[in-house]
Amino acid sequence: MSTDYETVIGLEVHAQLLTRSKMFCGCPTAFGGSPNSQTCPVCQGMPGVLPVINRRAIEFAIRTALALHCTINAGCRFARKHYYYPDMPKNYQISQYEEPLAVEGWLEVAVDGAPRRIGIERLHMEEDVGKLIHEGTLETARASLVDFNRSGVPLMEIVSKPDVRSAEEATAYLRALRAILLYLGVCDGNMEEGSFRCDANISLRPRGSKEYGVKVEIKNMNSFKNVQHALEFEARRQAKALAAGERIVQETRLWEADKGYTLSMRSKEYAHDYRYFPEPDLVPLKVEQRWVDQLRTTLPELPVVRQQRFVSQYGLPAYDAELLTQSRALADYYEAAVREYPKPKIVSNWVLSELLRELPGDDEAAITRCPIPPKNLARLLALIDDGTISGKIAKDVFEKMYRSGEDAETIVRREGLVQVADAGALAAVVEQVLAANAPAVEDWKKGKKQSLGFLVGQVMKTTQGKANPAIVNQLLLEQLPKPS
């Protein structure tokens, strides 16, 4: 009989902060500059330079800590973490170790509708490293170049407790955390570009056991899908190994997304001794309660609260509310449209189906740049209501609005899409359709009700979709002979 294992996962997230300047110098943080164009002696690790804390980065981290219900330490300290690598100019990273900015928080996630609190162990600040560019691949490169543009960009590391119990829950946690960062405006959440990175520690234990199993660290998962697949794979791999009586080795494994498995990178015996010690170039950072209180007042309505409000205020299904609130920009878009067109469920349907078909729902920037402003969506929906266009036409109009950026009226007018609602004009078409479709009329007489739908369709076809379907329906019923 095989043992039933429980999966235990802890997650470490590195989030790049959206400050304009770097963590310890004044260089810009913008992505995509030509190599080493955004550097100075400090972020190049020149002899003699000293770091100066970016106050704004600390504020971003404090706001995040507050949103995660953390205890914010009255004092925190930076520490040096040592290891040699050419992308790290000083060969140590300024991070936090024994005295992090914040500890002991939680984040609520819901898998299958049952909310669970995942504990947050700590939240601390550090600086990012540069990037290596290899001539060809790492193995064959004859030379490697270093770009220090990213060196010194502020990072926030958020470490969860080992409270996560499945790959699904892990991605739910990450989505929820990412949504909070997006709401706070502290991180752009881009996993592919690496501004939101995740490592996971995963172990298995017999269900009911209180002790933790040997954990394995998984790296290189740069999308939610990768996280899910990597953790599912790793749980299966460990379960199989345990079932076969093998011991799990404490190690770091890389997720090979193309191949669908994790690969051992280094075992604990080769683990670094980081030789942490307090950063002597920075004085301990005092975080006064007044500062924290002031920052608390700047917190926006957070995703979970907004989701609940969408249910209560707009009467939306929980599913709609959750999707609409996954990013602040999308929720803002939705609310702006509802203000103009106060039928919340209809707006929700259009946003979730039509708009999200064009736009990824969590790409804040794309939503803000959306060619259909909320007001225009509201106007389009109003045109359906007042009978100017049919719902079917409206979907075509929506697509054209998205492509051209024009408003609905302009497109409807230019393309002559105004719905024919004049009973007199339609009566003639109806007569014509009845005459041309005698077999369908016969079927109707014999009691075949589907004939009506067919005939409505024929009228719509003749009018190129412009006929008002309700009026067509009514006219047909008036003109058709009674079924025998």
Next chain:
Amino acid sequence: MPTIAELGARYRSGETTPTQVVESYLQRIETLDPQVRAYLTLTRESALARAEATEKRLKAGKPLGPLDGVPLAIKDVICTKGVRTTCSSKILENFVPPYDATVMVRLNAAGAVMLGKTNMDEFAMGSSTENSAFFPTRNPWDLARVPGGSSGGSAAAVAAGLAAGALGSDTGGSIRQPAAFCGTVGVKPTYGRVSRYGLVAFASSLDQIGPFAADVRGAALLLQAIAGHDPLDSTSTDIPVPDYPAALGQGIQGLRVGIPSEYVIEGMDPEVGKAVSAAIEALKGLGAKTEKVSLPTTNYALAAYYLIAPAEASSNLARYDGVKYGYRAAGGKDLIQMYGRTRAEGFGPEVKRRIMLGTYALSAGYYEAYYGKAQRVRTLVRRDFQQAFERVDVLACPTAPNVAFKLGEKEDPLQMYLCDVFTIPVNLAGLPGLSLPCGFTQSGLPIGLQLIGKPFDESTLLSAAYAYEQATPWHARAPALP
């Protein structure tokens, strides 16, 4: 040689011009430095250009700053834009900083003229300047002897009249001990008084930049120019800088001088003890009151220092890896070999010794026993001083237990480390310390008196030193160079 204050007066009166003075210094360097070897790099052209700029200001009737046209020597551990800064290390032999240290920005703004960069123990690790990767510097009082270290080049330059003043750095005595060995005035300011931005770090929590000058007033003028908060150095303190030269005349009537009983050690040069006792008597004669104080943790300070300083050094020196700047060893077949060879060939033995000591002290499982414990000792050292300063205003003691020794005389690193036994506790406590000449041995070698002050009370140190200097003949003596 004129003092810094005298130079300014002579410029204003028209007795001489900055160009004449800078040229005469450059001439003197050309003649004498081949023997003393204080300088690693001379900045002849920029020095003359800056002297001319002062001259223009003078001719235009613009007011001169207190350091306008004053020729200075800068320890080669302080970054100077466009001028190579080597730290006397092969690994930085060709490093040219793209920026100026804050002290250089301030000196330049004050009109000072840099003559060149001075020799030192590699990365400021040493007490004799013999650890320079390039050549040792000689003591102007006896060319067979060391000038002390690590700021030996700066001290020797001032003593030999190869600069009117100089900057050095002091992590465990590196300004005060060479000042004592060379018979000049040297000040290690309170930690946080002078910006460290642009000072190539040895031990960040201990390093301070400070001045050398032939007299106390010169040191006060230099300190005035470089002191003060710097937003680029988070450990620099934002408290007002007093007017140091103005404080000089305040006298020492009633000044309470503490004599730490622990600052007499076995093997100390008796002539040093005698001279320092005489100096304390002289202070009494000038109106100071003396009393014995105890600093019981002193005995552990040296051990704590040789854990903390190497630990920080092992971290600070990690950046010299051949990747970005400085020396890169050829022929490495991969990254690890390139790192290994670069550092093996680029660093000298003392630097390697301290990197290894420090790396060990910080490693997992040993951190608490070494670095952690050393930090607790440091707290006790600081507390000793705090308690003493509840009763006295300054402490007086020898700067070093010995006088300048012969080149090659101290081969055992531990013997060398003992040179700083009286200066190291001051760095651990972050206090200001000053060394000034208080006599000579029979063979004519200078002896230094160290005054230690309360945090940010450099004024009292300077005024006490000034009172002593004015009452004694030592500062007027100059080495007889051929």
